[in-house]
Amino acid sequence: MNEEIISQFPTLNNRNYLASCSQGLLPAGTSSAMTAYHEELLTNGTNWDAAMEMLEKARESFAGLIGADTDEIAVVSSVSHAISAVATAFPDSLTRDEIIFTDLDFPTVADVWFSQARFQGKLHVIPAEQGEISLESFEKYINEKTLLTSIPHVHYKSGLRMDIREIAEMAHRYGSLLFVDAYQSAGHCPIHVKEMGIDFLTTGTRKYLLGIPGIAFLYINKETTEKLQPGITGWLGKGKIGARKFDTGTPSFISAYTARASLDLIQSVGVHRIAAYLKELGVYTVQYGCEKGLRLYGTEQLENRTSLTAFAHPQAAEVVRKLQNKGVVLTAKDNIIRIAPHFYNTRQDIERAIDEIVLLSE
Numbered sequence: 001m002n003e004e005i006i007s008q009f010p011t012l013n014n015r016n017y018l019a020s021c022s023q024g025l026l027p028a029g030t031s032s033a034m035t036a037y038h039e040e041l042l043t044n045g046t047n048w049d050a051a052m053e054m055l056e057k058a059r060e061s062f063a064g065l066i067g068a069d070t071d072e073i074a075v076v077s078s079v080s081h082a083i084s085a086v087a088t089a090f091p092d093s094l095t096r097d098e099i100i101f102t103d104l105d106f107p108t109v110a111d112v113w114f115s116q117a118r119f120q121g122k123l124h125v126i127p128a129e130q131g132e133i134s135l136e137s138f139e140k141y142i143n144e145k146t147l148l149t150s151i152p153h154v155h156y157k158s159g160l161r162m163d164i165r166e167i168a169e170m171a172h173r174y175g176s177l178l179f180v181d182a183y184q185s186a187g188h189c190p191i192h193v194k195e196m197g198i199d200f201l202t203t204g205t206r207k208y209l210l211g212i213p214g215i216a217f218l219y220i221n222k223e224t225t226e227k228l229q230p231g232i233t234g235w236l237g238k239g240k241i242g243a244r245k246f247d248t249g250t251p252s253f254i255s256a257y258t259a260r261a262s263l264d265l266i267q268s269v270g271v272h273r274i275a276a277y278l279k280e281l282g283v284y285t286v287q288y289g290c291e292k293g294l295r296l297y298g299t300e301q302l303e304n305r306t307s308l309t310a311f312a313h314p315q316a317a318e319v320v321r322k323l324q325n326k327g328v329v330l331t332a333k334d335n336i337i338r339i340a341p342h343f344y345n346t347r348q349d350i351e352r353a354i355d356e357i358v359l360l361s362e
């Protein structure tokens with residue numbers, strides 16, 4: 001990526017930042033959009049219409065990012081909220097009632113489904129083998145009783161990318177809906193919900209979408225929404241048609257200003273361009289890390305990996321804490337260290353971070 005793009009991220013002046021799987025960096029233009037909202041509060045106190053207009057613009061930008069219609073997007077507060085809303089929305093009259101999710105889903109997926117009294121005894125978790133789940137494994141679990149199959153687009157620990165098209169095709173063959181958690185992919189992996197056969201997709205904005213917490217989007221395709229009535233609702237969703245019936249109460253407006261500005265930046269750079277750049281950076285991270293003696297966590301098949309790369313390390317949390325003090329920002333999960341670049345990172349960032357990990361491991 002060019003200097004001009006990199007210069008839009010002031011944090012890079014004093015941090016080697018490789019934690020976009022947790023929180024993406026705030027672009028300068030997005031920071032200005034946040035300030036505009038702040039100024040509005042200071043000057044006018046309230047400007048409901050302007051804030052609601054911004055919310056619609058954010059909804060529109062997100063729809064554009066994933067190839068959906070604006071009416072197919074609900075604005076919710078978190079990914080957990082989106083999953084909960086969907087879990088409460090199915091009519092009583094259903095003939096199928098089994099829910100499938102996977103070992104590779106973020107833990108909140110299981111937390112939500114296990115808390116739904118209606119689906120107790122109807123939940124199936126597909127185990128991962130060597131960090132992956134084969135199509136054959138999905139075939140063992142999905143059947144005529146499956147109401148919904150939930151998958152992550154990208155595994156939050158290893159960076160493994162799932163083949164959505166193939167899984168969607170299988171789920172639909174058995175009559176199951178497909179739910180995709182795209183929190184680790186939106187913003188750097190191309191997504192086209194129609195072409196990929198996705199029925200539900202959710203993501204928040206604080207990772208690769210370069211936003212802040214407080215807002216998440218939920219895509220539900222038109223035909224599916226018509227059959228649903230969310231049990232979590234409120235005055236902004238009541239009586240609405242399309243996915244908007246999943247809106248609830250007043251959203252985090254500042255997150256909407258942020259989302260709109262960052263989504264537009266990502267669209268202007270282009271997700272395909274970002275993906276191509278990060279593919280190279282991801283391959284380089286694996287190569288350089290292994291060359292330096294680090295142990296790769298997750299699949300070794302480079303074509304299935306994203307640029308989120310994890311290395312196994314017995315003192316992962318401690319190493320990450322020490323590096324934080326040196327201005328290198330990584331994240332730890334259990335016994336792994338995650339290196340998660342975005343389009344504002346370079347090979348030198350990766351090399352410096354890996355060299356520091358190796359130094360602390362000696």
Ligand SMILES: Cc1ncc(COP(=O)(O)O)c(C=O)c1O
Nearest residue numbers: 078079080106156181183184204
């Ligand atoms: C893949 C994935 N799904 C869901 C979540 C949790 O999202 P939320 O806190 O918005 O519920 C995370 C957070 O890190 C995540 O990585």
